[in-house]
Amino acid sequence: MRLRTNDLDWKQVDDEIIALDRRDASYLTINGSGSVLWRRLAEDASHPELVTALVDAYEIDPVQARADTDAFLAELAQKGLLEE
């Protein structure tokens, strides 16, 4: 699973991600743990690597990190921003 490679552009502003979905010209602002996950997704990180990134960044429990990662990925998938 990774970020869609077509019609999706993004920029980093401080710790935030500003993304443009060019299919419908809609913008998305992602901050906090979402921006950590987005940046790792852009590097083709695997699911376990995403969970580890959250654990390292926020020193949270791995179970909580996995739940947060799954919720974030589900939201991106729902918006059509991921591809296999």
Add this chain to the structure above:
Amino acid sequence: MGEIIERAPSLEALRRHRIHLLAGRFWRSEGQYVPAELLSDEREAAMIALAVPPVLERIRAVCSGEIVLMKGPEVAACYPDPLVRPFRDLDLLVADPPSAQRALLDHGFVELGEPAFYADHHHLRPLIWPSLPVTVELHRQPNIARGTRSPSFDELLELTVPSATGIASLVAPAPAAHAVLLANHGWAHEPLGRLLDLIDVAVTLTPADRAVADELARRWECERLWRITVQTVDALLLDPTEPFSPRRWARHLARGRERAVVENHIARLAGAVWGAPRTQALQVAAAVLLAEGNRRSGETWSAKLRRTRLAVSHAFMVRSEHEQKLHTPNGGNCEVTHQRP
């Protein structure tokens, strides 16, 4: 630039010089506080930068013929981080702007602004692609200072390189030509007015052959303004060993402050005279004085008189404060009906 940013009296002054995004980046790198309103500006700049490729691709698909992209994203690409160079519009030069405008309107672009304001303007009414926050301005020729000569579209085409945006078959002025055009455009807007204009010249001139740029400035009859701009750029930005001895009307630059109302009036007159070819200096001075005495588009004579009276009483006030007072109910001028969008 760090020293100038630190000397600047306010965020508003940095905004006036259009170096606020650069200041934000500088403060963050120094571990200093970055105001929340600046983060909002940074978000907006990112949104505009993201909008550029899809808008240019649509334009390229609709308009046949050569398209030259000037300023904005083309200059931003010369900065170490393009996101610190603010812009809101895409300045495009085409052989036949009215035809290109019609084609873009037929394909979903929308016009902005009052038609009367753009009747004699140097570009057609701005266009926007709905939902994307960047406007498009079609020009036949670059905007230039009084008394200087604009290169024709065909002449400019011979001085182009592929656009830094990477959009296929879109071109941009080669660095030397771009630097001279930017200096002239900045002078037309306000002689040595904003630091961003000088930084633009610095970043485009750095990879260019200065002798080529000097020759183009001679050819386009803007040699004097070019020489003053380059001297100022060198002293302020590129070569700290160069003494900075600005003319009285350019002293605000080193302090990153805004011009006061009186300085601005002096700059418009003195700058126009200093920048124009010697043979045209008197004519240019007369034209500037005439323009200063005239009403703005849509302005009544009573509003003009109130504006003049306020300018005199605000002579030593910075321009942003003066302009703010001009547009308050008891400040006077609310009668200009044609404003830029």
